Amino acid sequence: MNEVVIFAPSPVLTVTVEGRADHADIHLHAGGQGVWQARMLQALGASVTMCCVLTGETGQVLGHLVADEGIRVLAVRRAGRGAAYVHDRRGGERSQVAATQGEPLSRHDLDELYDLTLRAGLGADAIVLSGPAGEDVVPADVYRRLAADLRSTGRFVIADLAGERLTAALGGKVSVVKVSDDELLADGRISAPDEEQLFAAAYSLRDEGADTVIISRAEKPLLLLADDTLSEVCVPTMQIADPHGAGDSLTAGVAATLAAGGTIEEAVSVGAAAGALNVTRHGLGTGKAETVRLLRDHVRVYPVEWVPAFAKRLTPDELAQTVQNE
Known part of the structure; x- marks a missing residue:
């Protein structure tokens, strides 16, 4: 099998204006973290089901757009105001209208x-827990409950979350957690994105409830903590057309590979290749599977030789105190 379910509570209707100042091309797409992950998962050959809420007029349009991409949609439909945005890219950069x-x-x-x-x-091989469009859309404890219930049945549960939702999912125990150094900084889990603090944060996340931890660092190598071994995952630096969606493509590559029976090292290599490819494109969560496979052959995983001794010993509370004292 290769069945992946994505918990995507509130997908986003995206309206993007492109072209020149005197000639506008208007594009309508489904978006949001879960949609971008589903798009890359499908490109990599996974069978994808997205569980979401479709709200109001935007939800009606989103349901058709997602289904038209070949993604199975299981949705709660309701009246009201759904998530949406309008971006103007005629100047070359995204400007939110x-x-x-x-x-x-x-x-x-x-x-x-x-x-x-x-x-x-x-009925799936792996489940991805993705975040909603807004902070107040879904209570954080839903992620703890889902993680706990799905892990109890032996499923792979992959959390691509931050803030309270990350903490909640860890409380339910997850197979893999993927988080960025910027998110760790914003959450107060580190006070600076230096290696010593990131190494310690990886072990802390593991101790809180993640079997495997992946920390993305923009153009720097990923950090992978698996089976008590900390490694750097290096991928060739690509020219950036749009950096958005790279992390979601990384998560999708990991989920697709684990669902197909691959090892975590294979999964992270595919994920790193998918994320690197995505930045070369304007479409978020897009890319060709063959290109990802070829790029994967250039990904290298190197064990980190130096890890601070305290990183393996700190409890979450002790790590938080260490960060406060920096």
């Missing part, structure tokens, strides 16, 4: 979405 995060999910909506995700996840 308008955006809305959508409305929080009701208790009934959450119950229905949870049931859809659990049902689909029980």
